[in-house]
Amino acid sequence: MVAGAEVVDRTIAVVNGHVVTWSDLDEQMRFEALQNQRALKDLTAAERQTAFDHLVQNWILRDQMQGMFPAADEDVAARIAELRVAWHQDSDPQKWSATLQSYGLSAEELHKLAANQLEILRFLEFRVRPLVRVSRQEVEDYYKNTLTPQIEAQGQTPEPLPKLAPKIRELLVEQKMNQELEKWIGNLRSQSPVQVLWSGVK
Secondary structure (H helix, E strand, O other), X not given: OOOOXXXXXXXXXXEOOEEEEHHHHHHHHHHHHHHHOXXXXXXXXXXXXXXXXXXXXXXXXXXXXXXXXXXXXXXXXXXXXXXXXXOOOOOOHHHHHHHHHHOOOOHHHHHHHHHHHHHHHHHHHXXXXXXXXXXXXXXXXXXXXXXXXXXXXOOOXXXXXXXXXXXXXXXXXXXXXXXXXXXXXXXXXXXXXXXXXOHHHO
């Protein structure tokens, strides 16, 4: 569960020498719950573990980033605007303020968390995308062997390959990026000292 006001802060892990506290985890859980439109009372132990894994990953990546790609205020504002649209509260500041309050987040905390998220995403894009290549043959194979059967199974006729090729290429790039990210981050984590001090996130 998310920490209540009565919980005394404590160190739950040390990542590359960086102290991770219960309040850090609590804040991360609140942020992820807000993004996923999950009620705090419904959060599970698995979601707590996911938030903890993200915290560990973020510290490891920040050591790699060394201050690269700072997020501009207007970009952070755009990201927060996307969240408000997802909540259907983009035109109601009072309702949005009440939503943030219900998640125990101030506007300043949300700005910080969104900025951190943007900076890490940009770094990952910079670090991994150059490693990814998608050939014309891979695009054609996906169109022929995967997409066309799926569409025909729905009783429809697929659009011609030239029209769909850009979207297919982007999809394959994203898939390969996720694979490369998983390998790269896995290697980083295996090389990074992570000392877990609380059984709730083991």
